[in-house]
Amino acid sequence: MFELKEIVYKDILAFQELSIEEGKVSIITGESGSGKTTLLKMLNHLISPDGGNVLYKGEDVAALNPVLHRRNVVMLQQMPAIFPGTVKDNLTAGLSFSEKPLPADAELEEALHTVYLKKSLETKAGDLSGGEKQRLALARVLLMDAEVYLLDEPSSALDDETADDVISSFLRKSKEKQKTVVMVTHSKRIAEHYADVNIQLENINQKNRGVEHEG
Ligand SMILES: Nc1ncnc2c1ncn2[C@@H]1O[C@H](COP(=O)(O)OP(=O)(O)OP(=O)(O)O)[C@@H](O)[C@H]1O
Numbered sequence: 237m238f239e240l241k242e243i244v245y246k247d248i249l250a251f252q253e254l255s256i257e258e259g260k261v262s263i264i265t266g267e268s269g270s271g272k273t274t275l276l277k278m279l280n281h282l283i284s285p286d287g288g289n290v291l292y293k294g295e296d297v298a299a300l301n302p303v304l305h306r307r308n309v310v311m312l313q314q315m316p317a318i319f320p321g322t323v324k325d326n327l328t329a330g331l332s333f334s335e336k337p338l339p340a341d342a343e344l345e346e347a348l349h350t351v352y353l354k355k356s357l358e359t360k361a362g363d364l365s366g367g368e369k370q371r372l373a374l375a376r377v378l379l380m381d382a383e384v385y386l387l388d389e390p391s392s393a394l395d396d397e398t399a400d401d402v403i404s405s406f407l408r409k410s411k412e413k414q415k416t417v418v419m420v421t422h423s424k425r426i427a428e429h430y431a432d433v434n435i436q437l438e439n440i441n442q443k444n445r446g447v448e449h450e451g
Pocket residue numbers: 246248266267268269270271272273274275
């Protein structure tokens with residue numbers, strides 16, 4: 237799905253080669269500051285490497301329209317924005333922004349069910365807890381029906397049991413629809429349980445290599 241070659245980005249990332257396989261769950265781990273978020277941003281065309289190439293389905297991402305690329309490759313940021321209004325307003329925000337058709341309420345409720353968020357569509361989003369807001373943002377991303385989901389620590393605000401429920405349910409849904417998922421996590425447990433492929437980033441200021449890849 238993605239091929240990255242001879243990547244250099246500031247003094248943050250430097251590695252020879254990395255492949256992200258279609259239909260797989262790739263989990264990125266590595267110590268704080270090793271460049272995990274930076275790598276996701278590169279896949280999302282939010283930043284471009286100083287050296288090397290990022291190919292998406294064989295095409296150089298630098299040559300793709302960033303807005304159109306981000307409809308296919310959707311990123312859930314580490315601290316996702318929650319918009320004023322209801323849960324429903326928040327679920328449909330990404331779709332409205334991308335000018336995609338809005339789903340019926342039943343589909344929105346199904347997305348809430350997938351992320352174990354037991355709230356009505358009319359609940360005020362501002363009243364949700366931090367972990368509930370994180371799940372709401374994950375449901376919003378799921379509804380985008382993208383080809384690739386880039387998830388930056390999507391369960392950081394959840395207790396272990398809820399994190400397991402939510403991540404396994406999200407990944408089951410994405411596998412059913414043959415989506416590609418790239419997820420950053422600090423949780424060894426999540427990485428061990430759910431990765432088809434483990435990508436370990438190393439801090440290039442301390443060590444001399446950037447990526448270790450296990451399939
Ligand atoms: N635009 C930028 N310019 C310069 N340095 C940056 C930029 N963005 C991030 N950095 C630095 O690059 C390093 C990697 O940041 P990044 O957010 O990718 O790390 P991370 O592995 O996701 O960390 P964490 O686990 O703490 O979220 C950090 O030292 C950060 O301060």
